[in-house]
Structures are given as structure tokens and as C-alpha cells.
Amino acid sequence: MKRKIEKLGHSQEFTPLLSYTPLSGGKRLRPYLIYLFSEPLGVSKEIYLELGTAVELFHSGSLVQDDLPSLDNDDYRRGKPALHKLYGEGRALLAADYLMLYSGKIISSISLPAKLIVELMELWNETALEVIEGEFLDISISKGRPEEVEKIHRLKTASLFGFCFSSPYVCAGEVRKAISMKSAGIDFGRAFQIFDDIKDKVGSIATLGKTPGKDESQGRPSALRYMEIEEAKEYARKLYTEAIKKIEFIEARKALLEILSMIEKY
Template sequence: MKTKTLKINDFRKEFDKFLRDHLERLMVCSSFSSIINYTPLTGGKRLRPYLIALFSQAIGLPSELYMKLGVAVELFHSGSLIHDDLPAIDNDDFRRGKPSLHKAFDEASAILAGDFLMLYPVKVLQELTINEHLKFLLINEWIRTALSIIEGEYLDVTYEPSSNTKDVNRIHRLKTAELFGFCFSSPFICADRMEEAKKMKETGLRFGHIFQVLDDIKDKLQPIEILGKTPGKDEKLNRPSILRFMSPEEALNTSEKDFKTLLENIEYPEVCEGLKKLWKLIVKA
């Protein structure tokens, strides 16, 4: 019997409540709690937790498990966005259509909140109710992923425009695609399906590359009202972008072909259906 595909809007409502409840239980002082909560609760499409849920439902993982996995990933992602917006990095005053954390509060608070949110996920993963050996493998993969992302951020801010796409692709793999690789593979690690985990990690990396290309296109073409942050920043800051080597139209066409090929590696119809709908959402956003 075919499993019903999880709809992202339905998931987002459920996940936002789960995330809010989780944040309310953090054992930190109330003043710091409001700062920590600011970025995670200012919206967002929840794409990464949704991807975890899609695969988890397809292989029968319990909702409590995949929702906590989603919380870990979303909090880390929020912390990385806080750091991205800081004056020393992207220097952006807006995120998701609202003042960035360092503008809503102050720069020191933003640094510390970002630190907290990027470290805290290990605690979430430690508390998962799975076999201890699997937990060890999952946390090991998470640490490797998190360190890769930070290295990618460094390479992003120190990038010097080159005449080939190799450097750009490497930075995008580390900075963006690695987290998607974790989203695709982590449910399979939790289910002790390691061969599938390896395969889905590579598929997730490919999805991450596609996502970054679409993000490059949006940064160049969309206004702040839609983008939710200052448009054209990447080009002004000489950040790596595939659009240095092809037009937005060429990049979009290539991404669409890559996405269709990517779906061939996924054997779960409900996941493919969810990804197709997600593709439309990302392209139109």
C-alpha cells in the first residue's frame, strides 16, 4: 500500500510547535533564552527537518525520533545564519524579512547565541532513544558534518574569484550540501541501514548543490520583499557563485536536469513526490 506523502505545510505547523516546546525547556536564564529563540522562531521553510521527516516516514521511524533530529539540524542552521549575518561576515541587517539577531539585540549576544545553537545539537542527538552504537555513528557523522560546514564558511568568506568552477563547487559542498547530506542519510543511520545511508548521503550532497545554485539565482534576481534578506550581497562581497560561469537561465536548466536525475536514485515514491513539490516551492520562492 502506498504511503501518503507528507505535506510540507502540514509538517511545518507540527514542527514549529515541537521546536517551540523544545526551546521553552532549555535550562538557560530567561534573558538569554529570548535571544536564543529569536532566529529559530522567526519563520523559515523548515526544509531540512522536512527532508528528515520524509525519509523517516518512508522507512518507519517514530515521529519523536525524526522530530528531534529535525530540531538538531534546524537549531544548527539557525546558529549558522546568525553568524552569517554578523558585520564581520555578510553584514546583513535582515533575515527572513525581520531584523537580524545582532540588529534586534546586539553583536555580542548574536555571537553567543550562534555559538550556543551550533553546539547544542550534540546534546539533542545524545538524548535520542536509539541503540548506543548507532548513536555513536550518528554523532560522529554529525560532528564531521558540522566541522565541514564551518570550514566551508571560512572558504566562502576568503574566496578569491577564479576561472573555474572547482573551487566554487568545493565551497558549496562544504558550506551547504553537507547539511543536506546529513538530512538524507541520518534516518538510515538511526535505522541501522548503513548502505542506504551512504547512498542517500551522496544523493543529499547532490541535492545540496542544486539548492545552492537556486539560492545563487534568487540572491541575484529577487527583491528583499521576497528574499527576506539584502539581495545581491554575494556578488558585492565577491562570494563564490555558479553565476560567475553561467547565466541564471543556464543554471536553472542545469539544476532541473540534475534534479530529475537525482530522483532516479531514490526508491521511495512518497519521498520522490515530496521532493518534486519541494522543488516547485524552492524555485517559486
Template sequence: MKILPLEDFRKAFDHFLLSEISDIDVGDDFRSVLGYTFRSGGKRLRPYIIRCLCDELLLEQDIANSLGIAVEMFHTGSLIHDDLPSIDNDDLRRGNPSLHKAYGEDLALLAGDFLLIYPVKIILRSSISKNRVIRIIELWTKTSLAVIEGEYLDVTVRPPFSEDTVRRIHLKKTGELFGFCFASPILCCDDTDVAEKMLELGRQFGIAFQIADDIKDSDLSDHGLGKTPGKDAALSRPSALNAMNKIEARHMISEFIKRRIPEIPFARFRKTVESLTRELIRY
């Protein structure tokens, strides 16, 4: 089976995602608020990872869509909260005004809350069998709580930042959700041992992703990022570049490619992850 290009996936996935938003049982006004950030686009990297692995495991598309939409909703809800004046105070997201700039802080807070909670409903009503969906929800609960803890650490830990401290925050803030993306399709196949291994590999991919994001934050313009650059430095937030220079940071990503990607036990998915990671270095 040929690997699905990310751009082709994004177009198809956005159709399912926006359809899901349109079916949420709330008033039209609130639904418009909930859909605002999604309509601004996004990489859709997390659901893409889920889809590629589901394809290799021959899982039905409904499972890939359900897990992917759940993850993208949660991720977007966390970004909406990140952008609030009390946290990152960022007026730009995905090249457009952040949700709180478009609709106000009160509605942005409520929309973020909704999008953090709603994914459980999506997972529970998916076609994943009842005995397996419990394991998925258990992993989801651990993952979502870890991400929020990571956000707390990101806001509260003050400099100086050691490499271990930055890595711990990156693991929780970014790595855990990628871990879910790597592991949840495996749990749908009832292979808990392989799922545990993939969970850890996904976490390591997430750390590599966050290191690359920290480099971009220092290098690119708001046009290239789709958000305000230099926020980490301005707010004295933990960044890989607090603990190492850019050459060392890129070397860490290269080490992930060299040492951890070969451990992925699925050939096509391994190739996909390697391609995605090399793109992180090039950006």
C-alpha cells in the first residue's frame, strides 16, 4: 500500500473534522465559536500519524477518523487556552486572529474547555470494540492529564532551565499526545506489549518535534510560524534553546532518527515517521 501524502490526507480529514463540528449538539452561535480555529487550517500531523498506522494495521477508516478527530480537537482546545492573555497572550494562531481576539476571552475559555472534554464522547461512540475502547479511554485519560500537567510546568517553572527540566516538560506537554497517536491504533488490535513500546517511541518523537518547534520559534517570522515568534524567550518559558545551542538541538533530532526510528516494528509507518522527522530538521 502506498503511503498517503500528508497534503492529500489533510484535505480529506478536514472534511470529516468539519462535519463532526457541524454535528455537535449545541446552538449555532457556540458551534461557530468551536469551529473557528479549525477553519484556520493546521498541519493535522497527529491524526495523520494515526491514519498511517491504522492503514498499515488494516483497521477500518472509522477508527482512524474517530481517534484522529479526538486528538485534533484536544490539541486545538489546548492551543486556544495557550493563546489566552493569562498564559501566552498570543493574538495570532494559524495565521489568523486567535479565538479570544475574534470572540473574546470568555468564549475562548469555554470553547477550549469543550474541546478538551468532547473527545471522550467521540472515542466512546466509535466502532472500536467495547473491551478495547476501555483501554483506549484509560490511555486517553492518562495522556490528557499529563498534557495539562505539562502546560502547568511550562507556565510555572522559572529559569535557569536544565536540559533534564526542559526534556521533562517537553515529554508531558508534547510527547504524551504523540505517544497516544503511536499507541492507540495498536491497542485497537489488542497488542498491549507492542502498544507500550510504541507509546514510548511516540513520546520520543514528540520531544524531537518540540525541539524543532523551539528552533522555529527563534528563527521564523509570524508568517512562517502562523503565530507570534519569540514568545518563549519573551515570557522566559522553557525551550530546548535554553539548555543547548541550535547545532546541539538539531543533533538530538538526528539521534532520534538514527537510534529510535529503527525500533518501530511497522515498515511503512517507520518510513513515514523518518520522513516526517527529517522534515523537522529541514523545515
């Protein structure tokens, strides 16, 4: 993954911008989830590394967008200056576009039968469009009613997790099973976002790697607009449990239970 990222772009001027956010740290949770389901399904390492790279690049591009002054206006990401603070807003925006578009190029080039590539690309295109729509709603809706907040969470955050859960099944030729696994990934992603809302309220820049309290100060939709912290935790754990119930692999279930303790920390 690192070698592929370091070679992004076609010019010495652009490459540092493209690699900055993907190589700046982070948990790499999304590629790990793809690996977690690919291994027991017999999906080759070559395929799941390509899938994981594509998802991580897209996610990085979305973070660059998220930090822009016209969106969340954050100066830090993963404990480092946000990309636009180093290179300017225009260059950062173009880098984000490139990262998010290049992900589709990677996925379309994966070595799979044509029928499965079509299925995989349909799943990916739907996911990518949902993430962008979720971001739009996030900056367009002030505070938001519970159903609006849940819709934003589902699109902006949970959709990409749905892809991580389901894409290995598509690659393994189990397209019907991929549908239920996308649902599991959506539950996982919604839980993840609720925990993130909690961290935004009570976390610190040292633990978050970004400015805390941004959602509340900007009036952004958050689960904590209509739930107390303990209630939100309980609901997130319920969603997480529902996701795990849908997973057929024992080792994957165990790994996700371990991940829960990491996600809950703030």
C-alpha cells in the first residue's frame, strides 16, 4: 500500500500532496476490515490489498475535503496540520478529487472475472456517491432531527463501512451474501459514527488528532443532539452487536469485539 501511495500522480509537485494524508497515520481500520473478511473467503492477498488501498485513498480524500475552510474548517488531522494548511485550499481540493477518483481506477483494474468487476464497481459507485451526499447533508442541515442525523451517519460514514464488509463477498463470487453483509457494515458504521460524536464532545486534540468540539460549535448534526452520552453509548453498542450477529466467521467476530474497545476510547 505504501509503495503504491508514494507513486501517486505524474509530477514531483503533485505527489507530495497526494501522499501526505494517506501516509500521515490513522488506524487503517477500513482496509483491515476488508482483510478480515477476505481471508476466510479465500480472496487473494493481491485483491484485498488493492481493495484496501482504494478504500484508504478515498477515505483520505474525504478527510482532506472535510478539513477545508468551506466545510469543517479544521487546522489539524491525525495530529498534523491539515493538507490545506500546508499547500493552500485550491491544491488540497484538487488532491482530494484525485484521491477519490483514483480509488475507482484501482477497483476497476482488480483481476476478477468481468461479471464480478461489474458488480464490484456498481457497489463502489453507489458507495462513493452516498458518501458525498452524506457530506452535503452534513453541512446543509443545522442540528437535524433524529431521522436526519441517522441518514447523514448512514451515508457519510456507514456507507463506506458497508463496502468494506460486503466487497470481499463480491470478490469471492457470493454476491447475494454481500447484500446482508453490507447491512452489517452499515450498522457497524453507524455505531462508529455515534462513538465519534461522543469523542468530538468529550475528547481532546491529543487523543483525536483534530480539533474537538467542532460539531457542537458549528451546529452540525450529531447523535448527542437528541441523546445523552450514556444513552448514545448504549445505542451504539446495540448497533455494533447487531452487526456482529450477521457475521459468519468466528475469528472476524472476535476481532470486531476487540476493535470495539478501541473505538470506544476517547
